[in-house]
Amino acid sequence: MQKIGVFVCWCGSNIAATVDVSAVSEALSHEPGVVYATNYQYMCSEAGQNTIKDAIKKYGLTGIVICSCSPRMHEATFRKTAAAAGLNPYMVEIANIREQCSWIHKDMATATEKAIILGKAAIAKVHLNAPLTASQSPVVKRALVIGGGIAGIQTALDIADAGFEVDIVEKSPTIGGKMSQLDKTFPTLDCAACILTPKMVDVAQHEKIKIYSYSEVEAVKGFVGNFEVTIRKKARYVNENVCTGCGLCTEKCPQKNVPNEFNLGMDKRRAIYIPFAQAVPKVATIDANYCMKLKTGKCGLCEKICTAGAIDYSQKDQLIEQKYGAIVVATGFNPIKLDNFEEYSYSQSPDVVTSLEFERITNAAGPTSGQLLRPSDGKHPHTIVFVQCVGSRDTSGCGKPYCSKICCMYTAKHAMLTREKYPDTDVYVFYIDVRTPGKNFDEFYRRAAEEYGVHYIKGMVGKVAPKADGKLMVQASDLISNEQLHIDADMVVLATAIEPDKSARPLATMLTASMDTNDFFTEAHPKLRPVESPTAGIFLSGTCQGPKDIPETVSQAGAAAAKVIGLLAKDTLTANPCVAHSDEMMCNGCSSCEKVCPYGAITYVDKEFRMPDRTVAIRRVAVVNEAVCQGCGACTVACPSGAMDLKGFSNSQIMAEVDAICK
């Protein structure tokens, strides 16, 4: 039997004016187990708290009930009070007789009656309370950033600047991501390389940052503060520490016919290559799918000419194990495949290009050295049609249901830059809506239309038909003038929808981080915790969480870094002790709880049990990882055998409250 003390607060006149506090303490003093009951003007004041502490010591209280304001206000205060008097802080229950009683009722008799019932419910609960201890776990002071685009770069720099070690894992041979492929950036039109490459250099030179390029995350174990990650460092057949990045090999390699992914296959590279001039790390990589030496054993030219002796054909994939306190996902996006949109003739004409391809064509380091030339015949196009929303906002199953967010702005940029450099070019933009909610965004779009003479047409292109003379017949609707247009274009640019990188889904499984149906990572709260995954210790940066432009990505990257820093700054993590717990004697190993857990906190182990007949049986039982469990209680209801319960809000505790209220 508990020895319970009841403390009724007047809250000045806030409670005492409508609730007869003496009647409440008197009534509650007769409840079973209550050995002491009193009331006081301000329980939360120092004098009030001392009353509680003294009573705990004097009467040897094992549980206390405070009838006062909302627990959201002072629960923490009174728990501290209890702890100071040597009572477990989780032996405190609050009956909310202010917000949910005295403030909403006018009649004293009614309010007093209700206050007594609320007090009884709290007493009934505290009878069943058990002392809880919050577990502590140490924090590994190192962060992992997965993805080396602008999101990953910014997050890594911010974390490293705060003094913590950061590793970046990037699956391609260089960091830089999609931003390194862009020409100019909206709405200011500064060149992407000019603002990105200095950041890449900062990353390379930062003593706290280590880059694992050409590497992928292979496995993740552990939990917040203590993740164990296996990184696969793919064989690049070049010794990174020796290669000087002189580039001689990339000029001499006889295999010249490899599609250059950096230019989206619009030109060729060699089998040994450095993706682009400002690559970080600036180290050559051998493409094993094309290298003659690796495929047939003949050649070996690069090894002969490399003065640094960096070539190593015998290199193997390496597995690296590392511990991290926090993991940031920054896996980014890709344009979707256009197989379902062949009405635009993407695969039937080289002059129909995606916006990212157009970006490379206009980039000074691109396949045409920045000259706007059409891929089929290298001539200047004089009529260009831009088609918006290709695959975005598509619920037919061919594309993506969401708005890709960045296309309106980059199309305005492309249209504007085209008109600026080549005023003799007619530029048409077919749009459904022009969406420009961003600082200086709408002004930018209007400039394209008003000052640069870009023809914006509200309507959609229905078909692009290549003609024998090399023109592209664009058939489209103009909804404002209510007519069908036929435009002979030289080039068609498709504002292709973006989707999360394909590596995101398997990664989410490894991290037990949740994803939406479009494979974007979900955030812990869409408004208030936008850069955290619901899984503790996993943070989100950039487009892996949803379509974003560069300014937004960078802000989110910084926000994610701040959250990581906040976590790594702690030496230990105190967990919420109100977590789920499975009674293994009752668990039948059915996995119902595992399936509803939003955090992946429940796993199964095969455990030996001594049976009544002294034999040993092995049973599969649920185990809750208390560091990961957030205490929502979904599993407790899903459990068919009643094995799963929630500490602090147990079935019997809530049932006791129900009973007390319904009496």
Place this chain on the structure above:
Amino acid sequence: MIFSYYPGCTLKTKAKELNFYAYQSAKALGIELQELPEWQCCGGTYPMAKDETATKLSSVRALTLARDLGNDLVTLCSACHNVLKQVNNDMQNDEKIASKANIYLQLKTPYHGETKVLHYLEVLRDCIGFEEIAKKVVNPLKGKKIAAYYGCLLLRPSKVMQMDNPENPRIIEDFIKAIGAEPVIYPFRNECCGGYLTMEDKALTQKKSNTVMGSAQEFGAEMITTACPLCLYNLRKNATEHDLPVIYFTELLAEALGVKED
């Protein structure tokens, strides 16, 4: 390989060649087409209205018959193929239409779209294989530049027809390659020829047919091949500004297999 076969109204009259050469080629390829013992006209176009049942019944009868015979159902005419596949899809997925049709027909075993409907081209591609056909070609149509004309009914709506990419198909092109000729790809191969509007608005049909044939000619086609009698008619009659020959694909097949008799 035995298939149930649904010829459709036109193949018995105005499009006898489409039917005849299909039979000859089938024999040469070792497949047997068994004409359904009783079939009725499919109606030519799929009735889209949700409250139409009677107009779908002839298709359901054919589909049920094929199921009871235990065969896949093959069609040649694009229109029949389109109607049968779409009705079959309704029987599978539209509970209302399926139950009405089943109640009306008083079938011993209710029909819920069990029959697999195939176009003759799908049989060539999926059951025999174009590589196998290429091996059996004795009279390759070398050097002939042939434009495939799909029209609208063969591929759309693609979610139901599930035959090929509706905007960039290759099944007839692959067929043309298999018989040794050279396919000509042109953008209007899946745009409508004007269809039944030839009865209502000749000018419109002429415009559409001219666009199709004009585009094929522009890309160097010497002839056009199709699977649909109405497409063939429109391209021959209504493409007034061009005069490419238009031939059924089965005739080309028979010729390549060396079984073409007149």
Place this chain on the structure above:
Amino acid sequence: MDNKEKQKERILRVSGVNVLKCMKCGKCSGTCPSYDEMDYHPHQFVYMVEKGEIEPLLKSKSIYKCLSCFACVERCPRGVEPAKIVEAIRLEVIRKQGENHLKPNQIPQLLDEDLPQQAIVSAFRKYSK
């Protein structure tokens, strides 16, 4: 429910189309091969049904110009299927007594010796009840 709403409800039921899914992009009209012959265009059919403005559509010549080629159905990014709306409107007209658009006695003069049966059957199904 007034007559106008009943008519709208009937069109929606017969066509099975959810016009509210339309995001007014106009791709159906950008794709329609009969566009130039129509007075009301595919996207207008969808929008006017949404507004309940059925009457003008019933009088529209567009309902006899639709080729049922399914291009709008295929390319609509929202899965709206405008062709089914056009068909429902046409049925609303021709299901009335004496409103057949194509009458059997017109056929002989339209025939030529090569015209496939398919064309006659299809036209009848589309234009007459």
Place this chain on the structure above:
Amino acid sequence: MQVNEIKEFRPKIVAFCCNWCSYAGADLAGTNRLNYPSDVKIIRVPCSCRVNPMFILRAFQRGADGVIICGCHPGDCHYTSGNYYARRRMTLLFSMLDYLGIEKERTRVEWVSAAEGAKFAATMNDFVETITKLGENKRLEDLRCKE
């Protein structure tokens, strides 16, 4: 002449409120002094998905006249998806209770955010009114533990 004293019927109502949204919403109703009947007694749970159907059965068994569960709005759950679980479970439970004779009006799931004090009060007023009209809940009475 004997006058039977007619006692006014006061329903017993149990409200389960999730800690993050609805309990805070109830607090806000108090802060704004928005009145609702004292018949409503709130039990705090971490999340609406913590509400075990057993609790509701127990409440009715012990003489409750109505049970209401309040959680975060869809998409706003502190634990991502708890309110969806609650909604699904309660839909099933309520139809079963209806079958047993506990009218559907006696049970309710409502979404109340931490900012919706007014909604909380209005919901409770409405719920109490509904239950008062329905009268005492006599079902499961036989199963009640007599004390």
